[in-house]
Amino acid sequence: MITIQKKLIIVLALISLLAAWILTTPSNAEDAEVIEAEAMEEVAPAKTMEKTPAKPKVESAKDETKTSISEARLADKAAKVLELQKSEVSTKRIPQNVRNAARCIVVFPSIIKAGLIVAGKTGQGLVSCRHSTSNNWGAPSYVSLNAASIGLQAGIQKASVILVLLNRDAVDELIDPEVKLGAGVEITAGPVGGSANLEIAPSVLSYARTKGLFAGLDLEGAKIGVSKEQNMQVYGEKITAKEILFTKDKIPTRFDSFMSALGELAPIPAN
Incomplete structure (x- = not known):
């Protein structure tokens, strides 16, 4: 047991x-x-690695859309500047004989006094030139204004600018990055009202709108450069500013408002 x-x-x-x-x-x-x-x-x-490649594509598309919208707005803003100039009383308007004689017109919807921005870049704009045979306004090119100083009156930090180019040589010199206004290109504040003596006029006349009024503007020493990247984005090819201004036949629809306002301000002169 x-x-x-x-x-x-x-x-x-x-x-x-x-x-x-x-x-x-x-x-x-x-x-x-x-x-x-x-x-x-x-x-x-x-x-995580599977998701990563998709992100750059989305961001790139957004950036392209933003750029396109920004460029379209620039054309509309430039058109507004021209419309405001045309609506001015006769004593504040660019003389008719100056507008008739214009070979090219440059518009900067908004320039900023250089002391407020980096590297002196003061504004983006558009330039369009008349075709030598038809006198019609041609396709515009994007340009930028760079300056060490801008001759705005005390207390004024922003202005809209119109440059009237009176001959073809001024265009060639104007888009040369090594040429400064007032040095390689003769420029002066443009007259308003009545008519101007074009026999003694310089190559470029400048006008600025500040506080609701147009007046002459001192841009001596400034440089105007071609915005190559914007031109390529719009015209879709490697093309120079001169080719755009003088040989491009088709004008993108984003410039419709600008071209219309330009034609109203400076129509083809009557023979």
Whole structure:
């Protein structure tokens, strides 16, 4: 017969075996959790790498849309400047004989006094020139105005600018990045009202609208540069400013408002 002492020994042995089994089971579960976590870490980077290439495409499309909208607004703003000039009273208007004689017209809807901006860049604008045979206004080119100083009156920080170019040579010199207004290109504040003596007029006449009034503007020392990237985005090809101004036949629709206002301000002169 099994004594009580032996029974106790057997029970204690069984309890020990059961305890050992219970202790080993959680350890296996923890190992499973670690393996699962490591597997998830390996999968996560793969998912991230799959999503990454798509982001630049979306951002690029947004940037292109913003650029397109900005360029269209520039044309509309330039048109507004021309419309305001045409609506001026006769004593504040660019003389009719100056508008008739214009070979090219440059419009900067908004220039900022150079002390307020970086590197002297003061504004973006458009230039359009008459075709030599028809006298019709041709496709516009994007340009920028760079200046160490702008001759605005004290207290005035912004202005809209119109430049009237009276001969073809002025155009060639104007878009030369090495030429400064007043140095390589003769420029002066333009007259308003009545008529101007064009026999003694310089190559370029400048006008500015500040606080609701148009007046002459001192831009001596400023440089006008061609905005090549904007031209390429609009015309879709590598093309020079001269090719746009004098050989481009088709005018993009985004310039409709600008071309219409330009034709109203300076129509084809009557023979």
